[in-house]
Amino acid sequence: MHPVIAKAPNGRPHPGFADSYAVTAEFYDVLQADRDEARVHHLYGRQVARARVGVLDIGAGTGRVTLMSLARSRVDVHAVEPARAMRTSLMTRLAALPARQRERVTVHSHALDEAPLSAVADVAVCHNTVACLPPAAREVLWPAIGKALVPGGSLFLQMPPALVPVRDVLRLLPEKRVGEHVYGGRLTMSAAGNRIRTRADYWVRGAQGVLREHTETFWMWPASRARIIDDLARHAFAPLPGQHDPGVLAVTLQPDR
Ligand SMILES: C[S@@+](CC[C@H](N)C(=O)[O-])C[C@H]1O[C@@H](n2cnc3c(N)ncnc32)[C@H](O)[C@@H]1O
Structure with missing residues (x-):
């Protein structure tokens, strides 16, 4: 049997997304969920609670921001997640929700720039995702966020x-x-030219010792806050005053762009 290759709306296979996180997805929630759940409530909970049009979760992963948004808002939530392994955990979570919450969330299996989303949200969250995008992919992400947001909408992104x-x-x-x-699990981050190579090692131990070990490597692209602000400014995003967490950038889509 041949594997089914996911196709983008333009008919092209998704560029490399479908199989990423294939190893990590099994370990992601058990090793990181507790701490990250508290963090996303702290970083984005108040903003999401104020959403009146919709919430957009860009790079939803296994659904931490999506679930928090369903719990803390009353609006529709759009979860964008191109990697099949991560989306599988996300769908399992959503399947366990009461129908009235599940009916408010739509999962998009594409990169945001390939998802047909226009003016669906007034709050967008991009948690732990921008670091994984090379500069060229960031450049197509910004206008896609601009299109998915209504004018005056806000974007909160983890730097x-x-x-x-x-x-x-x-x-x-x-x-x-x-x-x-x-x-x-253990994450090792090392310099590789202008990129960061992140090696994730995972293990499962039983009474007799290590039962299995797995490794997956990711690439990250550093970027200064000033660089991201400049890039976003070219797509009509302006910094929002009064945001104090240094790890998060808050910007708004200028209504008169
Ligand atoms: C490191 S994971 C973080 C997942 C989740 N936000 C969290 O913190 O648990 C980054 C996610 O972004 C997704 N992603 C990468 N490029 C994307 C794009 N252009 N649009 C939407 N999602 C993307 C990946 O598939 C991956 O699941």
């Missing part, structure tokens, strides 16, 4: 790292017990 690391940065994810097994 990518500003620079490549001078030496390897190691982040150990707290281990979690699941029945008789313990799940663990």
Whole structure:
């Protein structure tokens, strides 16, 4: 049997998205969900609660921002997630929701610039996603966000790292017990020219030792806050005053663009 290749609306296969996160999806929630759930409520909860048109979750992953948006707003939510493995976890989550919440959320299986979204939201959240996009992909993302937002809408985006690391940065994810097994992971970020190579190592331990190990590598592209602000300004986004978290950039789509 041949694998089915997902096609974009223009008939082209999605460029490399469908299979990314194939290893990571299994470990993502068990190792990172608790901490990240608290973080997304803290970073975007108030803004999402004020949405009156819709919420757009760009790079929804397994659904942390999507679920938070359904809980904290009353508007429709659009979750954009091109990677099949991440979308599978997202759909499983949505399937478990009460119908009245599930009916408010639409999942788009494309990159945002390939999803047919026009003026569907007044609040867009892009959490932990911009870092994964090369500059050329960021350039097509900004106008796509502008199209999906209504004039005066706001975008809250988690900033990518500003620079490549001078030496390897190691982040150990707290281990979690699941029945008789313990799940663990480690992220190693290293400089590779102007990119950051992020190697994710995962393991599952039983009483006798390590049962299995997996690795997946991601690339990240650093960008300074000033660079992102300039790029967004060319697409009619202006910084919103009064936002104090240094890790998040808040901008608004100028109504008179
Ligand atoms: C590191 S994950 C973060 C997922 C989620 N936001 C979270 O923090 O748990 C980045 C996600 O962005 C998605 N993505 C990458 N490029 C995208 C694009 N152009 N439009 C929408 N999603 C994209 C990837 O498939 C991936 O699931």
